[in-house]
Amino acid sequence: MSNERSLETGSDVRAAARCGYAGFTVGLAPGFVQANVYIVPQSFARDFLAFCHANPVACPILGRGEEGSYAMPALGRDIDIRTDVPSFLVHEQGVERSAADIVDLWRDDFVVFAVGCWLGAEGALAKAGIRMRHRELGLQGGLYRTHLLAHSTGPFHGPLIVSMRPFHRDDVEGVISITADMPLSHGAPLHLGDPAALGIADLDHADWGDVVLPGEDETAVFWPCGLTALQALKNAKIPFFISHAPGAMLVTDLKEVFA
Numbered sequence: 001m002s003n004e005r006s007l008e009t010g011s012d013v014r015a016a017a018r019c020g021y022a023g024f025t026v027g028l029a030p031g032f033v034q035a036n037v038y039i040v041p042q043s044f045a046r047d048f049l050a051f052c053h054a055n056p057v058a059c060p061i062l063g064r065g066e067e068g069s070y071a072m073p074a075l076g077r078d079i080d081i082r083t084d085v086p087s088f089l090v091h092e093q094g095v096e097r098s099a100a101d102i103v104d105l106w107r108d109d110f111v112v113f114a115v116g117c118w119l120g121a122e123g124a125l126a127k128a129g130i131r132m133r134h135r136e137l138g139l140q141g142g143l144y145r146t147h148l149l150a151h152s153t154g155p156f157h158g159p160l161i162v163s164m165r166p167f168h169r170d171d172v173e174g175v176i177s178i179t180a181d182m183p184l185s186h187g188a189p190l191h192l193g194d195p196a197a198l199g200i201a202d203l204d205h206a207d208w209g210d211v212v213l214p215g216e217d218e219t220a221v222f223w224p225c226g227l228t229a230l231q232a233l234k235n236a237k238i239p240f241f242i243s244h245a246p247g248a249m250l251v252t253d254l255k256e257v258f259a
Contacts, residue, residue: 008029018084031255041110047154068109082102090240090242114252130175132165193220
């Protein structure tokens with residue numbers, strides 16, 4: 001596989017995934033929009049799309065595939081969703097397993113949804129010179145269930161999931177200003193500081209991702225997360241669906257727009 005530092009575009013990352021790269025996409029292809037991927041049977045697609053539209057900050061829709069199609073031409077000219085995500089999770093009858101690709105699992109009734117991801121904002125923050133410790137460590141950051149509820153549609157319901165990354169107190173104002181103009185990556189933070197206000201008892205125990213705790217001079221900054229859709233899919237008790245593995249996103253050819 002190519003050295004990770006050479007993965008400068010969405011196409012580079014997708015090509016690496018086809019060749020066996022199974023790691024995180026944090027820090028890769030800066031400035032390119034990254035996406036959560038959810039693949040559901042057509043019979044659930046309408047209600048799932050409605051759920052995302054009802055929760056547009058946590059689940060901004062970047063693209064929806066045609067039934068049975070694994071191409072996403074609006075997001076990248078050469079995308080084959082079956083191979084172009086570094087790692088997948090297969091959800092069958094409530095049991096979850098990993099998969100390097102889903103070529104042999106593909107079905108003609110599948111519909112692919114690409115949902116916005118915070119990692120796409122990192123290019124703008126890096127350009128502004130804002131330190132991101134999670135990125136220096138090569139980690140995704142922690143993802144947590146909150147006591148806030150997403151808006152329900154059909155069988156889809158559940159808590160709002162948030163991501164947390166620590167930033168130096170002097171940088172927080174800039175982080176807010178920059179991300180506010182990036183709705184494809186969840187926009188401005190939902191909350192700063194005390195996690196208890198979101199019903200999070202302990203930042204030491206993330207529900208997904210990697211724990212990166214704030215230092216003495218840092219503030220915990222929280223954004224709505226696309227894994228809100230994953231929890232809703234699980235709660236809907238769909239017999240079979242597929243998602244990206246946390247932190248292993250589809251990197252698109254779309255560019256984040258920032259000054």
